[in-house]
Amino acid sequence: MAGVGSEEMGEKIDRLGRFFKDFFVGISYFEIAQTVRQEKRSRQDLFMVLAFGDLLGVPIFPPYFSLRIFPYVLPTIDSWKKGMLRERDLTEVKSL
Numbered sequence: 001m002a003g004v005g006s007e008e009m010g011e012k013i014d015r016l017g018r019f020f021k022d023f024f025v026g027i028s029y030f031e032i033a034q035t036v037r038q039e040k041r042s043r044q045d046l047f048m049v050l051a052f053g054d055l056l057g058v059p060i061f062p063p064y065f066s067l068r069i070f071p072y073v074l075p076t077i078d079s080w081k082k083g084m085l086r087e088r089d090l091t092e093v094k095s096l
Contacts, residue, residue: 044076045080045083045084048076048077048080051065052066052070052073052077052080055077055081056084056085
């Protein structure tokens with residue numbers, strides 16, 4: 001009977017250790033993951049402006065190359081245009 005209680009206590013300690021490990025890993029990697037997502041989004045926006053800037057009135061790239069990759073980016077064009085043409089506030093600018 002004494003062994004059963006100590007096994008349960010050992011399981012609880014293991015679960016508590018895993019919880020703290022996951023908690024601290026989550027704290028340390030959350031900001032890194034958030035920064036990576038923002039950087040990926042900004043690079044995608046830059047690519048879309050270079051390739052499809054003519055949709056916004058910025059003719060940079062010849063349309064031939066844009067039409068070649070158009071089928072691959074078609075699902076994201078509407079959300080990209082809305083995001084690029086949205087008014088921004090000074091509080092939203094990250095680089096200040």
